[in-house]
Amino acid sequence: MPEAEVGVEMTDEEITAFLTRQGHGVLSFAGEEPYSLPISFGYDVLENRCIFQLVFHDESTKRERIASSSRVTLVSYEWRGPDDWRSVIIDGDLRWIDDESPEVLDASEVFAEYASLAGLAVFDRPTPDLDPEWYELEIESMSGRHAPAVASIDAIE
Numbered sequence: 001m002p003e004a005e006v007g008v009e010m011t012d013e014e015i016t017a018f019l020t021r022q023g024h025g026v027l028s029f030a031g032e033e034p035y036s037l038p039i040s041f042g043y044d045v046l047e048n049r050c051i052f053q054l055v056f057h058d059e060s061t062k063r064e065r066i067a068s069s070s071r072v073t074l075v076s077y078e079w080r081g082p083d084d085w086r087s088v089i090i091d092g093d094l095r096w097i098d099d100e101s102p103e104v105l106d107a108s109e110v111f112a113e114y115a116s117l118a119g120l121a122v123f124d125r126p127t128p129d130l131d132p133e134w135y136e137l138e139i140e141s142m143s144g145r146h147a148p149a150v151a152s153i154d155a156i157e
Contacts (some may be wrong), residue, residue, distance in 0.1 A: 007087075010144030017086050018076070018144060019043035019050075022088075023116035025076030027052070030069040035061065041074065041137070042114035044107075050074060050090065050137040051111045055130050070094045076136060086146035090139055097134035107134050 010018070020043050028036040042051040054062055070093040077087035097107050111134075 005147070007085075007145030008148050010086065010088070010146055015142060015144040016043070016045055018078075018088055023077045023114050024142070025074050025088075028073045028075070029062070029065040030071035030073075031065055035065055039074075040111075040115040040117060041076075041113035044110045044114075044136075048139055050060075050094060050139070051107045052094075052117070052135045052137065053108075053111060053132050054135050055129065055132045057129055066094055067095075072117055072137060081129065083147050083149040086144065086150065088142060088144040090137065090142045091137045092140040094135050095138055097136055099134070099152055104134055107136060 023042065024038065024040050026036050027039045027041075028034065039052060039054075043049075044051060056063055072092065072094050074090040075087065076090075077085070079085045097104050
């Protein structure tokens with residue numbers, strides 16, 4: 001039986017192109033008990049960071065998880081079939097962006113341009129009960145792979 005082909009490492013340019021196009025993934029928080037959630041993000045090419053608008057409410061555990069450890073992993077992927085897939089894994093620390101700081105405008109613009117926007121209806125509670133805050137993922141490491149049959153990121157357009 002022939003050895004199965006494994007994914008091919010993506011170049012930095014392919015990773016950048018994928019992240020700016022994709023705009024969503026799964027964010028996993030460090031800690032004793034695993035916690036992951038689907039999330040929209042904007043990739044900031046100039047600052048090499050991901051921007052999130054995390055939404056909190058009375059029953060949310062995100063604040064406590066961030067307070068216990070700012071370490072997170074973001075996985076963004078695309079699956080079109082066994083021979084047409086790509087994924088990027090990013091590790092780093094979440095940092096809160098103060099709404100009063102000048103950088104919040106830049107962060108919100110990156111998010112608006114590159115994130116896959118989702119409505120607040122996913123929270124199943126009135127909008128006034130939701131407390132959105134801006135965060136950035138300070139990237140420590142990032143890697144990407146794609147199916148062997150995919151020649152480059154340009155082939156996905």
